[in-house]
Amino acid sequence: MAQTPNSAAEVSEERAASKRVGVLQALLPYFAPYKIWVVLALAALTITASVSLILPVAARRVIDGFSVGDVSLLNQYFMGAIAVAAIFALGTGLRYYVVTRLGERVVADLRKAIFDRMIGMSPAYFEKLMTGEVLSRITTDTTLILSVIGSSASWMLRNMLMMSGGLIMMLWTSPKLTGLVLLIVPLILGPILALGRKLRGLSRQNQDWIAASSGKASESLLSAQTVQAFTHEARSSTEFSNVTEKAYDSARARIKTRALITMIIIFVAFSGVMGVLWIGAIDVRSGATTAGQLVQFVIYAAIVASSTAALSELWSELQRAAGATERLVELLEAEDSIADPQEPIPAKPGALVFEDVKFAFPSRPDQPALNGVNFTINPGETVALVGPSGAGKSTIIQLVQRFFDPQAGHITFGGVALPQMRRSDFRQFMALVPQDPVVFASSAYDNILFGRPSASRDEVIAAAKAAAADDFIRALPDGYDSYVGERGVMLSGGQKQRIAIARAILRDAPVLLLDEATSALDGESEALVQKAFEALSKHRTTLVVAHRLATVKNADRILVMDQGQIIAQGTHASLVAEGGLYARLAKLQFSQTDGA
Ligand SMILES: Nc1ncnc2c1ncn2[C@@H]1O[C@H](COP(=O)(O)OP(=O)(O)OP(=O)(O)O)[C@@H](O)[C@H]1O
Structure with a gap:
């Protein structure tokens, strides 16, 4: 940092x-x-x-x-x-x-x-x-x-x-x-x-x-x-x-x-x-x-x-x-390590593919964050990334948006390698809910509108409803026009997260990137938002990172990560049956939930 x-x-x-x-x-x-x-x-x-x-x-x-x-x-x-x-x-x-x-x-x-x-x-x-x-x-x-x-x-x-x-x-x-x-x-x-x-x-x-x-x-x-x-x-x-x-x-x-x-x-x-x-x-x-x-x-x-x-x-x-x-x-004259190509290929939505991707952050070149990652997410598919903290899940989300380039391997979107397209071209097809939701010093309304500035007021409200944010926003002193403070200090963690979710929903992009998107929500809100995500994911390529396995149980495929590698993949049922890391995590979490 x-x-x-x-x-x-x-x-x-x-x-x-x-x-x-x-x-x-x-x-x-x-x-x-x-x-x-x-x-x-x-x-x-x-x-x-x-x-x-x-x-x-x-x-x-x-x-x-x-x-x-x-x-x-x-x-x-x-x-x-x-x-x-x-x-x-x-x-x-x-x-x-x-x-x-x-x-x-x-x-x-x-x-x-x-x-x-x-x-x-x-x-x-x-x-x-x-x-x-x-x-x-x-x-x-x-x-x-x-x-x-x-x-x-x-x-x-x-x-x-x-x-x-x-x-x-x-x-x-x-x-x-x-x-x-x-x-x-x-x-x-x-x-x-x-x-x-x-x-x-x-x-x-x-x-x-x-x-x-x-x-x-x-x-x-x-x-x-x-x-x-x-x-x-x-x-x-x-x-x-x-x-x-x-x-x-x-x-x-x-x-x-x-x-x-x-x-x-x-x-x-x-x-x-x-x-x-x-x-x-x-x-x-x-x-x-x-x-x-x-x-x-x-x-x-x-x-x-x-x-x-x-x-x-x-x-x-x-x-x-x-x-x-x-x-x-x-x-x-600062040189950016990431640059757009001179003759960009137009971006179009399609499969998201990682091919033997190896990556270490520039500040820690000797410590690989990803060590040979391979996967394909086909259009419309929902894929979950799970694994212990520091396994490299958020790193994948960052690479998908080309905030960094891998040292080896390729990442393609719609059949074209990311460096061959203009970053703004393919990023416009992606909607992100980041791990730390960012809320700007402006109104709740403007914060959601950030997802798609051309959206109408009705669309903003519909997105807020889908993100289970409408109720709490209406309860704010000036409703949708309430000022939320610098970095959203006037909101709770869960409220900020719901604003970030509404923003991503409003963006209406073919690819949805959810990095611990519901981690700060209470059970009830999470269930509501989860439903919205499921509806939203139907026609979209969705990559979801979650610690709470309950939220990824229904994913088409789950990739289990550990120390920068995908060590197993399958559905919830098949991974539980396999009895590996996922089964251990599932046992721990579901028994805790049962006990609660
Ligand atoms: N900007 C950075 N510079 C250097 N190292 C980083 C940077 N961001 C993350 N890392 C390191 O890369 C590794 C993978 O981090 P990543 O954030 O992808 O983990 P994660 O699986 O998302 O973890 P969590 O579940 O805790 O969010 C970690 O060892 C982390 O310390």
């Missing part, structure tokens, strides 16, 4: 070793449909950056204009400045709107794409990853990307424009001083590049621990009642606290590196610029340059220095987002 949080670090290492995803390249396809927005955003950014770059020129003109005392020129400059302010405001507003909206759009698409990928993944995938972790990625990691697209990326572009534009203007103002400034650049780029990679690894580790912490929280909260019943609240809290502290520790390491990068860069950038200005001030004194020129140069130098400092911070942010992107791309 779920991995322990401790293994999150191992998983993280495993991931780090796997292929490195190009920083934000993986996100590019998500921007493709919104090219026009990207162009608009770039235009808005260019406008605001250009305006900021014009201001120092204006400052020089004003200062030098003052010195020649030309007031009319001054008036013109200030009127121009007001017009520029309007353009600046417009550009800034447009940038915010376009960029933020683009970010939200892309992240919404990304979330949907991940969900679409995840909902179709076969169960083996979720054995390694806790669902809470997947949720954390869909929420926290995408939020991080949103902040990068929505603000950091545009700030980054703006600062890049300001930095390069500022440099050009500096060069124009004073090539000598600019040359000196450029000597500082390698000192700034060095630490950015050296520490940036480290930061990305640390960010990724941090996100992994956050996900592990979400995974732990969702697992414990979902089973809060069991935790309380065993008085393990403190233990659960400690476990959660440990993972959360790990997340904090990794965040601390990330923050430390980021603070270091920022500190180095700001110091180098500002002290370097100050040094250059020092020289400039000497030039003004000697008359080699005007005061206005130096002021213009100072402002450009300040723009370049502050945009460089901002870029270093944003670079760190981008590294963080790159870590998050890696984690999301892993979900988007």
Whole structure:
């Protein structure tokens, strides 16, 4: 089932070793449909950056204009400045709107794409990853990307424009001083590049621990009642606290590196610029340059220095987002061990055949769950699977629906091997009542309707009646429209099971898969449901797993399983007469029933 949080670090290492995803390249396809927005955003950014770059020129003109005392020129400059302010405001507003909206759009698409990928993944995938972790990625990691697209990326572009534009203007103002400034650049780029990679690894580790912490929280909260019943609240809290502290520790390491990068860069950038200005001030004194020129140069130098400092911070942010992107791309590109064929053969109902099927679950490759299973269920036949716990009965039900592929042997349905058909094609011919009935957080009605969403209200009610569920549903506060709680917590085990049965009945599929379908029902309900099943099974292929032999006595054939093999088969009477495992189980159960 779920991995322990401790293994999150191992998983993280495993991931780090796997292929490195190009920083934000993986996100590019998500921007493709919104090219026009990207162009608009770039235009808005260019406008605001250009305006900021014009201001120092204006400052020089004003200062030098003052010195020649030309007031009319001054008036013109200030009127121009007001017009520029309007353009600046417009550009800034447009940038915010376009960029933020683009970010939200892309992240919404990304979330949907991940969900679409995840909902179709076969169960083996979720054995390694806790669902809470997947949720954390869909929420926290995408939020991080949103902040990068929505603000950091545009700030980054703006600062890049300001930095390069500022440099050009500096060069124009004073090539000598600019040359000196450029000597500082390698000192700034060095630490950015050296520490940036480290930061990305640390960010990724941090996100992994956050996900592990979400995974732990969702697992414990979902089973809060069991935790309380065993008085393990403190233990659960400690476990959660440990993972959360790990997340904090990794965040601390990330923050430390980021603070270091920022500190180095700001110091180098500002002290370097100050040094250059020092020289400039000497030039003004000697008359080699005007005061206005130096002021213009100072402002450009300040723009370049502050945009460089901002870029270093944003670079760190981008590294963080790159870590998050890696984690999301892993979900988007997750390989499913089960895949649909390129050219599927259309599915049609027919016999269900297992031919020498050998299977071990991926998580336990050395422990075969099925060890050479052969059987055929002809259309319309009812076959029961019985045997001790862990014999492999539910495994057969899972393989019939191709949630896993066997390592050896073949499973065919209607004469075609399962991997040659699209999974949704043959699954639509199957109705399942699983061992643990799943009830969704919605109404009783919607839960039954899930079996066949096109069904009418009358059909839903008829299915509920057949599943002996109508009476209890009507007694709920809002009848069929009553909310049944998350995972059906407002229902009893037997009620949940009857909802699951009604859902399967409504599905009206040619193959009925019943895995301990009536195990939670009282004798009376079970007898009623049993009758419904018998009526339903008449024209259907039915595979039924049951511990209570009374429920399978009338099956056309009973397959007795033990340790992944079918050790006997026949009718109830013939198996009892044979005197094997089945006869022993029957004796035990029927004598208990007699005694009761
Ligand atoms: N997802 C899984 N990963 C690894 N092993 C599994 C998994 N599911 C089941 N198994 C193992 O496979 C074997 C067969 O399990 P299966 O659920 O088919 O038994 P069963 O006959 O249905 O038992 P029960 O009557 O208790 O439901 C068991 O040893 C079980 O531990």
